[in-house]
Amino acid sequence: MLRVTGRPSSSFATVIGEITVQRLPFYERHDKILFTDAVDRGCMGYLAVLSTTPPKDSLFLPHMIGGICAEDTACIRHGSIASVSGTGEVLILWESGSQQNSLLLTEACNCRCVMCPQPPNKHDPALFATATRVLDLLKGKPLENICITGGEPTLFADNFINILRRCHAEHPGAQVSILTNAKKCSDGEFIKKLSTLPRGNDTFCVSLHSDIPEIHDEIVGAKGSYDETQAGIYSLAQYRFPIEIRHVVMKQNYSRLKEFSEYLYRYFPFCAHYAFMSMEIHGVADVNATSVYIDPADYQQNLRSAILALSKRGLHVSVYNTPLCLCHKDIRAFSRQSISSWKNTFLEQCDGCEEKESCCGFFSTSALQSNHISPIMSQC
Ligand code: SF4
Ligand code: SF4
Incomplete structure (x- = not known):
């Protein structure tokens, strides 16, 4: 299972939702996890936010995992289903586009x-x-x-x-x-x-x-x-x-x-x-x-x-x-x-x-x- 870690905004109970990279109407956000580097009031209403920027704890923001390494973001795909926990762990439970879930x-x-x-x-x-x-x-x-x-x-x-x-x-x-x-x-x-x-x-x-x-x-x-x-x-x-x-x-x-x-x-x-x-x-x-x-x-x-x-x-x-x-x-x-x-994975010698x-x-x-x-x- 793909696993990404970052820093949590606070200690919160694990939530499970679908990752989106798009801003959605407010009424469609309740089970979505927004992946964005623009962490602002527009993140309100999502289940959680994932970001490479440092975590922010604010009344207006949902639970957040910030400070995610840029190299790890390749596995945070639109449409995947993930669990996000207050320990800073993001587990990809269902990978969008994969046939091996x-x-x-x-x-x-x-x-x-x-x-x-x-x-x-x-x-x-x-x-x-x-x-x-x-x-x-x-x-x-x-x-x-x-x-x-x-x-x-x-x-x-x-x-x-x-x-x-x-x-x-x-x-x-x-x-x-x-x-x-x-x-x-x-x-x-x-x-x-x-x-x-x-x-x-x-x-x-x-x-x-x-x-x-x-x-x-x-x-x-x-x-x-x-x-x-x-x-x-x-x-x-x-x-x-x-x-x-x-x-x-x-x-x-x-x-x-x-x-x-x-x-x-x-x-x-x-x-x-x-x-x-x-x-x-x-x-x-x-x-x-x-x-x-x-x-x-x-x-x-x-x-x-x-x-x-x-x-x-x-x-x-x-x-x-x-x-x-x-x-x-x-x-x-x-x-x-x-x-x-x-x-x-493949080994170096596989390249030829x-x-x-x-x-x-x-x-x-x-x-x-x-x-x-x-x-x-x-x-x-
Ligand atoms: S049956 Fe499968 S899960 Fe159970 S011990 Fe054997 S390999 Fe592991
Ligand atoms: S060398 Fe070729 S056949 Fe052997 S493991 Fe690598 S890709 Fe597969």
């Missing part, structure tokens, strides 16, 4: 994955309130994609179902991706309730990390998870929810990529999509880097075999988060630009690469990068 419902999770980039936390109901407020502000705007995420977003079933219902009703044209471990979907009551929702364009993106129960359970840090996730996938399929299987490649499972692809074909051939992902070395993954990280260059052949095996059988398969120069030539066509724009435009690049948040990055040239 998400609604974070909780940081709590029923797994403890050894490569989790975002360590699970105790559930904070404020996150659900924030997601609800973001949806309020998005009402009436045309959206192509909405991602619902956590932690485990289905953990608090009613919250999740309410958010999904609103996504369907208020954004019927949007593709809704739900990032989940699907354990909750093995609960008959939950899946029945979910199935009564009017249908939207949903995809349940389910993480599954091995064809061997013990390996999967060890990776996700919770015994019995393999059985629950497998049952969850079948429940979703029974009610005809589109499913994407997401497989994070790491030291624990890279040697079985071919076997894993065979397992997908035999047990889950009904899924809409299969994604093989390189790791983001952040959070728990960073702490456990020595035991989980493997350079994508070291499993090129294994990944090639798995991808081609699924593709030859007519299944839709992709490679996520893996720079093109680390993919075997035969599977570069399956690579997608999968890294969210706010944390997407002919494939930079179609490459996913790197996570700026990753503590480790491959040692095998080398520009792709026509003669390669």
Whole structure:
């Protein structure tokens, strides 16, 4: 999530609104955050003001974050939704023009994955309130994609179902991706309730990390998870929810990529999509880097075999988060630009690469990068 800091005009409670760079009629200002360097009485009525000028505390002015660095202002875009707090922090909750925005419902999770980039936390109901407020502000705007995420977003079933219902009703044209471990979907009551929702364009993106129960359970840090996730996938399929299987490649499972692809074909051939992902070395993954990280260059052949095996059988398969120069030539066509724009970066050596435009690049948040990055040239 993009974060900008400045100096608050006073200590005030967090507000959430839509950023505008335009002066609006007074009656349209109540849920807008004005970004301006002309801080005057014309700022009255806005929810908050953001500025590079020093903060001013006046009876006529709304809450203000001033003294924002000029270099940071690039991420304060007209139409984005932000939370502004009295600590001087501005969080961009929904980035205008981005296709990779998400609604974070909780940081709590029923797994403890050894490569989790975002360590699970105790559930904070404020996150659900924030997601609800973001949806309020998005009402009436045309959206192509909405991602619902956590932690485990289905953990608090009613919250999740309410958010999904609103996504369907208020954004019927949007593709809704739900990032989940699907354990909750093995609960008959939950899946029945979910199935009564009017249908939207949903995809349940389910993480599954091995064809061997013990390996999967060890990776996700919770015994019995393999059985629950497998049952969850079948429940979703029974009610005809589109499913994407997401497989994070790491030291624990890279040697079985071919076997894993065979397992997908035999047990889950009904899924809409299969994604093989390189790791983001952040959070728990960073702490456990020595035991989980493997350079994508070291499993090129294994990944090639798995991808081609699924593709030859007519299944839709992709490679996520893996720079093109680390993919075997035969599977570069399956690579997608999968890294969210706010944390997407390239290295210096990428400047001379002919494939930079179609490459996913790197996570700026990753503590480790491959040692095998080398520009792709026509003669390669
Ligand atoms: S990676 Fe996902 S399923 Fe695993 S602990 Fe983190 S949030 Fe939970
Ligand atoms: S050199 Fe950089 S841009 Fe080119 S394929 Fe590798 S990572 Fe991508």
